[in-house]
Amino acid sequence: MRASTFIQVFLSLQAVSAIRIIQSNDDGWAEGNLRALFTTLVNAGHQVILSAPAENKSGSGSSDSQPTKVDSDGCAWNSCPPNSPPTGANSSDPRLNYVNSYPVTSIKYGIDTVAPKLWGANSKPELALTGPNVGSNVGLAVQFSGTVGAAVYAARTARIPAIAFSGASDTKSPWNDVSFAAKVYADLAFNVTNTIIAKGTPYLPEDVWLNVNFPDVSQTKCSNPSQFKYILTRINSGILSKRDVQWCGTDRLPTESDIIKKTGCYVAISVGDAADKTTVDAERQAVVLEKLRPLLTCV
Template sequence: MRTFLLLGAAALPFAQGIRVVQSNDDGWSEGNLRTFFDVLNSAGHEVVLSGPAENQSGTGSSDAPPTTVDSDGCIHASCPGGSPPTGANVTDPRLNYVNSFPVTSIKFGIDVVAPKLWNGAKPELALTGPNVGGNVAIQVPFSGTVGAAVYAVKTAQIPAIAFSGKTGDPTAWNASTTLHSRVYADLALNVTTTIINSGKPYLPANTFLNVNFPAVSDTECNNLSEFKYIFTRINIGLLSARDADWCGSTRLPWETDVVNRDGCFVTISPGDANDKTTVNDAAVQQQIITKLKPILSCL
């Protein structure tokens, strides 16, 4: 399955390698995150992963100094109890844990790990997730995966994309790679490559992308050619100004409606880093549509 999926992903030319910082809220050793790390590296990118030592789902934009790991150790037995507040994989300094929140974790990756490995250079793009479980509507402001992306955009001024996937349970880094992790990593690479190929600035200032992947299974939504990428809104926007003129309408579909449809739909929503709602500026929406046009479809 992995070979087939990568062949599908290769239909979109790989972007020139750039410097990427990764994080999530499910823990630094979670299978979705590690599979995406491997795929990004295979695509030629320089990647630093800095994620929480424990599952920190639902912690939003919380931030606190990291503390010594408790006696239970890191999630999935990925570090022993009593480990220092921050640490790296023994054989790969690109893989880092931070015993605190997702925001604290990505901050550590940006401010400490990346400059050390890249001779003082900062990341060019921040990618969080794929989260275990979707992040739509009311879930968005509480998501640590989204919180880490928003920190990158608003505070570190690094463009960011938050990825979330509907299928799966938390899986250890050293377990067999699951089908959903493989599919989500390849879909995330496709979105990432499209943004990189569009040129800098990768996204408008103070804007992030909230991307949600549908359920996958052995019988459906497991081949890249099945998926359609739909440009959507985080919140429904009944009283908002008109959206960009796209797909014959000036009101973008609500991502929750699209996620709940039958079919293999990937939703991509422009998020405002100030409040984690939809970017309501039609001109900014249009800039992002132009960047994503190579992969976008209409419902």
């Protein structure tokens, strides 16, 4: 664990109670971004169940289909054998689960099947985290993202507050050799997650999810979590929309696309409407703003 991660974990444990978290993505259950965040959350004391597609299902939006038997290639990165059952778990860690179907199907399986088995019938997940996706999910891409689709399912159908994370660094890495970017993204996602948890329940308003996008990172650019600034944004341009919450001297938030394109280490956080995957109204933005206020800054 890097020194910055250790400090963040130590400080967060002083103020944040451990909760039950369901994790998923659309890049596959063995992808490094997802696994790095799982490890960070578990090390901080949270109870975590990971339930994600057996292989890459990027761009599958809100598709949902009965899981099928794994084909002759096996799961991604040889993480399950050829012709494995439609669903399965890591042989040494039942918290790590694959579903040979879409992200929505995967997170649904984790909520409805794995969580009651591991936590008990009356202990559903308290928060859903999807990603960090390999590649950004901003603007029109939000509508087609499986990582977003899983988060929206959790928020709207399962009634579990949800956050979708995405990172601009688009190099995939396997579960047993996670990339440098995956470790940085895990730290950043952990920071956002614990900021929300620290403010208590309800973590988010009903039918609301957060769309969080991290910039491109490397060992020479935006390499330390302390370098990042978190900006409240909106998903769509909003030219014809009602005004946003009053923040940073304006009632029109910047788009996440504009923030991610800026030079610097900026994290875009948009408050999404689970009904249509666009930006929510100013009233619900205001509720989330108060929860994120300790983290946010102005451009």
